[in-house]
Structures are given as C-alpha cells and as structure tokens.
Amino acid sequence: MLDGMGIRFDTDVPIGKEMTWYGVGGAAQVLAHPAGVAQLSALVARCYEQQVPVNILGSGANLLVKDRGVPGVVVKLDDLAFSQYKVQGTKITAGAGLDLFKLVLECAKDGLAGLAHVAGIPASVGGAVRMNAGGAFGDIGSTVHKVQVMAENGQVYSRDRDDLVFGYRRTNIVAPYILDVEFDMDEADPQDIARRVKEIFLYKKSTQPMSENSAGCAFKNPSIVLPGHDSDEDGPPPPTERVSAGKLIDQAGLKGYRVGGAEVSHRHANFIFTHPCCTADDVLALMDHIQQTVLDHSGIALEREVVIWP
Ligand SMILES: Cc1cc2nc3c(=O)[nH]c(=O)nc-3n(C[C@H](O)[C@H](O)[C@H](O)COP(=O)(O)OP(=O)(O)OC[C@H]3O[C@@H](n4cnc5c(N)ncnc54)[C@H](O)[C@@H]3O)c2cc1C
Missing domain, CATH: 3.30.43.10 (Uridine Diphospho-n-acetylenolpyruvylglucosamine Reductase, domain 2)
Structure with missing residues (x-):
C-alpha cells in the first residue's frame, strides 16, 4: 500500500x-x-x-x-523535520518528535522559563501534549499556546490557546496527529532555570523508580467525592479531590505483587515494572488484579493511565 x-x-x-x-x-x-x-x-x-x-x-x-x-x-x-526547535522572542515552537528533556534543556540554555516543571518526564513533545504530562509541579498544558495538528484525512490545521482545554492527563485535542507545539515562555536567567530543572529532576528521581522498565504511573489518581458531600442528582456536582492511586495500591497490600514477569514496584506502588521474561499479557493480568483488589479493598475503581495497543 x-x-x-x-x-x-x-x-x-x-x-x-x-x-x-x-x-x-x-x-x-x-x-x-x-x-x-x-x-x-x-x-x-x-x-x-x-x-x-x-x-x-x-x-x-x-x-x-x-x-x-x-x-x-x-x-x-x-x-x-519533526524535531525542529524555533525561538521567536518568548515564543518557541517545537516539533512533536523532539525529545521533551532536550527541549527543556534547550530552553534553559536560551534563558526561556516555562517548561522546567516537566523536567525528567520521558516523552516526545507530541506524546507529552497528548497526555498532558505533568506532576507535582504542574503539567505541560499550562505553557502551551498553540498546536498544529493533522486530521485523520491528512488535513492540517491549528488550535489556539483559547480553544484548548487541558485536564488531568487529558486534552480536548481530538485530531489524531500533533505536528508541532508553540509554547509561551518567560525570559529568565539561564542559570536560575538550569538550577530549577536540576532540582525538579532530582526530586523526580528520588520519588520514582526511573531506572526500572515501566511506563510511569499505570493508573490515574482517582477523583473521589469529599466526605460529607453525597452526590445529589438535582443539585450541583459535589466537591471532589484526587487521591493517590499509588497509596490505594499500597494500602491494598500489593507492593511487590507479581504476575509472571510483571511486578508492582516497592518504591512506588503505581509503577508496574517488567522483568526480562515479561510479556504484555503479564502486565495486563497484573493491571486487572490491581484494579479488582483495590476495588475490593477501598471501593474505588482505578482507571488506566497507560495506553494499550491495539
Ligand atoms: C519512568 C517514567 C516516569 C514517568 N513519569 C511521568 C510523570 O511524572 N508525569 C506524567 O504525566 N507521565 C509520566 N510518565 C508517562 C509518560 O512519560 C508520559 O505519558 C508521556 O507523555 C508519554 O509520551 P510519549 O512520547 O512517550 O508517548 P507514547 O507513550 O509514545 O504514546 C502515548 C500516547 O500519546 C500518543 N502520541 C504520541 N505522540 C503523538 C503525537 N505526535 N500526536 C498525537 N498523539 C501522540 C500515542 O499515540 C499514545 O496514544 C512516565 C513514564 C516513565 C517511563
């Protein structure tokens, strides 16, 4: 074809x-x-x-x-062609294929602040925007000004900030292909930005098992209704908060639990890592087991963050 x-x-x-x-x-x-x-x-x-x-x-x-x-x-x-990095004043445009950490370091070198908070998240620029990657210091969507995307039929168009919505690990970008992303940055001292990047990178390394074969958090942090605020069909939606999926998995006693070659990390219970003998079926079976055990233990349904093909 x-x-x-x-x-x-x-x-x-x-x-x-x-x-x-x-x-x-x-x-x-x-x-x-x-x-x-x-x-x-x-x-x-x-x-x-x-x-x-x-x-x-x-x-x-x-x-x-x-x-x-x-x-x-x-x-x-x-x-x-998909890894270009262009600077125009405080706006930068990055190709979707560019490595996110390379982009973060380029920006620091050029004295442009606004992306240090995603330092250490392994991603391409396109994948990071698709997932609205982020963490304790914020997510990538907060700096996005515009995206150039392609529809299923190959047509290229742009979406601007006022028309973009970024939520927890989601965006309203429906086009299947992100081509490049424009970010709104601020001028700052390159050394200050580099210090911030290092700080965030070290924090991430100290809290997450970065060297194991994983896909980061396997599940999204679920949103639960705050105690004392029952949902009422006719009233406004009750206030909610996100709880740590890792904590729920830990409380269900699953740290170190293993199916075949897939294991729940001891360092961070929301990370599943793979041993050399692992298959994708092992990971899927472990995910199912985690979801069922957490549901039985706390009554909370976990939703997968990891994308599964096909
Ligand atoms: C060790 C480790 C730590 C992690 N820590 C974090 C963290 O702190 N915060 C966080 O949010 N995530 C984290 N993750 C998960 C991961 O880094 C992010 O989800 C990241 O955004 C994935 O980007 P990617 O390019 O690898 O996408 P992929 O895994 O290749 O793809 C993910 C999805 O994005 C789509 N996609 C990829 N490129 C494009 C494109 N150009 N256009 C449209 N769709 C596209 C794919 O089709 C797929 O649906 C971590 C992962 C690991 C392994």
Whole structure:
C-alpha cells in the first residue's frame, strides 16, 4: 500500500520490545518514518481511504503493546523535520518528535522559563501534549499556546490557546496527529532555570523508580467525592479531590505483587515494572488484579493511565 509513496518503512518491527519503556509486546505490521508533513499527510490520507488503522508512536513511555502486535501502520516522527526547535522572542515552537528533556534543556540554555516543571518526564513533545504530562509541579498544558495538528484525512490545521482545554492527563485535542507545539515562555536567567530543572529532576528521581522498565504511573489518581458531600442528582456536582492511586495500591497490600514477569514496584506502588521474561499479557493480568483488589479493598475503581495497543 505504501509502495511508490517514497516513504521509508519497515514491516514486522518489534516496537513493543524495542521502542517502549516496558520493553514487552508484539510487532507493528508496518512502521513508517515520514520525512515531513507532506509525506505524513499523503500516508494518513491513503490509510483513511483504505480503512487501514494508523497509530502514532512517541517515546513509548506510556504505552503497552499487546503480544499479538499492532495491525496497520504505526508512524514514528523521527525525521529531523519533526524535531525542529524555533525561538521567536518568548515564543518557541517545537516539533512533536523532539525529545521533551532536550527541549527543556534547550530552553534553559536560551534563558526561556516555562517548561522546567516537566523536567525528567520521558516523552516526545507530541506524546507529552497528548497526555498532558505533568506532576507535582504542574503539567505541560499550562505553557502551551498553540498546536498544529493533522486530521485523520491528512488535513492540517491549528488550535489556539483559547480553544484548548487541558485536564488531568487529558486534552480536548481530538485530531489524531500533533505536528508541532508553540509554547509561551518567560525570559529568565539561564542559570536560575538550569538550577530549577536540576532540582525538579532530582526530586523526580528520588520519588520514582526511573531506572526500572515501566511506563510511569499505570493508573490515574482517582477523583473521589469529599466526605460529607453525597452526590445529589438535582443539585450541583459535589466537591471532589484526587487521591493517590499509588497509596490505594499500597494500602491494598500489593507492593511487590507479581504476575509472571510483571511486578508492582516497592518504591512506588503505581509503577508496574517488567522483568526480562515479561510479556504484555503479564502486565495486563497484573493491571486487572490491581484494579479488582483495590476495588475490593477501598471501593474505588482505578482507571488506566497507560495506553494499550491495539
Ligand atoms: C519512568 C517514567 C516516569 C514517568 N513519569 C511521568 C510523570 O511524572 N508525569 C506524567 O504525566 N507521565 C509520566 N510518565 C508517562 C509518560 O512519560 C508520559 O505519558 C508521556 O507523555 C508519554 O509520551 P510519549 O512520547 O512517550 O508517548 P507514547 O507513550 O509514545 O504514546 C502515548 C500516547 O500519546 C500518543 N502520541 C504520541 N505522540 C503523538 C503525537 N505526535 N500526536 C498525537 N498523539 C501522540 C500515542 O499515540 C499514545 O496514544 C512516565 C513514564 C516513565 C517511563
């Protein structure tokens, strides 16, 4: 189907094992590396016409690929055309394929503050915006000014700040492909920014098991109704707060619990890490077990944060 389009691609590529942080799972039927927006547009338009599924892969830091693999085309924005970094005053534009930490460091060097709070989150710029990645210091959406996206049929358009909504690990960007992102930054002393980046990076390293094969938090922190505020169908929605999924998993006694090669981390119970013998099925079975045990223990249903293909 891709013959004659001039797009570089390979077939039967073990993306699960080689391109995700879990390091488990099956192959992509086709892995395509478009050389720019025009090639990506032609590719997705053809797939759309022929009803071939397309998935876009970032750094694979929030992704579990099932053992049976991914049908259709997986797109990787690893061409230089998608990793550009441009500065215009205090606005920067970053390609979706650019590594997020590289972007954070470039901005620090250029004396532009506004992204230090996402230092240490493994991601591509596109993946980070899709997931609205963030943590204790805020999320990436707070600095986003504009995104350039592509629709399923290959059409390119922009969405501005006033039309964008970022919530907890979600955005209202419905277009399947984020191409580049404009951020609103502030001028600051490069050394101050670098110090802040280091501080946040070290905090993250000290609170999360960064060196294990995981996809970060497996589950979202659930939102629960504050005690004493029962929901009433006719009244306004009751006030809620987010509780730590890690704490709920820990309280359910699951730290160190293992299914096959998948294990709940002792350091952070919301991290599932994989041993070399692990399969994607092991991770899925462990996730199911965690959800059921936490529900039985605390009555709270956990929702997965990790994206699962297909
Ligand atoms: C050790 C570790 C620590 C982590 N800590 C955090 C943390 O503190 N906070 C946090 O929020 N997350 C954290 N994560 C999860 C992960 O870093 C984020 O979810 C990140 O945003 C994933 O980006 P990615 O490029 O790897 O996306 P992928 O995992 O490759 O993909 C995730 C989703 O984004 C989509 N996507 C990727 N690129 C694009 C694009 N260009 N356009 C449209 N959709 C796209 C994919 O199709 C998929 O649906 C952590 C992960 C690890 C492994």
